[in-house]
Amino acid sequence: MTTRELKAQLRTERLAARDAIAPGARISKSLAMADHAGEAVAFEAGTIISGFLPIRSEADLRPLMARFATRGARLCVPAILDRQTIVFRELAEGVPLIATGFGTVGPGAEAAILDPEIMLVPLSAFDSRGHRIGYGAGHYDRAISRLREKGMHPKLIGIAFDCQEVAHVPDEPHDISLDAILTESGLRFFASWIG
Secondary structure: OOHHHHHHHHHHHHHHHHHOOOHHHHHHHHHHHHHHHOOOOOOOOOOEEEOOOOOOOOOOOHHHHHHHHHOOOEEEEEEEOOOOOEEEEEOOOOOOOEEEEOOEEEOOOOOOEEOOOEEEEEOOEEOOOOOEEOOOOOHHHHHHHHHHHOOOOOEEEEEOOHHHEOOOOOOOOOOOOOOEEEEOOEEEEOOHHHO
């Protein structure tokens, strides 16, 4: 089995496990995430943090993002421009949400495009080393690479449920590892900046 095939298999298995979480349990787990990370992630007021609004069976980050906003973060969420590109549009209170691609919603094109300093990254599977498997389209990998080309080094916090952990993600040289992972069990650090 090739690395690509193994990643696809792990993606399918872990997303099926996530899909099997009952909706009520998903809400409880999402609230636990907000409790674990709401105060634990270190940042200054004005820091730009990208989150995402949930699709399918993803964790609901709105409670966590609300806590970050209370602490002074500027929030943004991804918008898919085309098959290759996502940008992060500012999420401000009262701004109407529209369809922004891949089943997501977010602010429209009139919203400011921001470069996140901390990114809450969706994923399908992760391991204890901080390696992740995304959804297969590569949007986040390319977005992170573009930020790095600008001289930025966004801090990456993977967002998943415990059931999405695997023993080993087959990583390749181009893969970007996480600084931390947030699940319903807590915030695990792979880098020292975060706490």
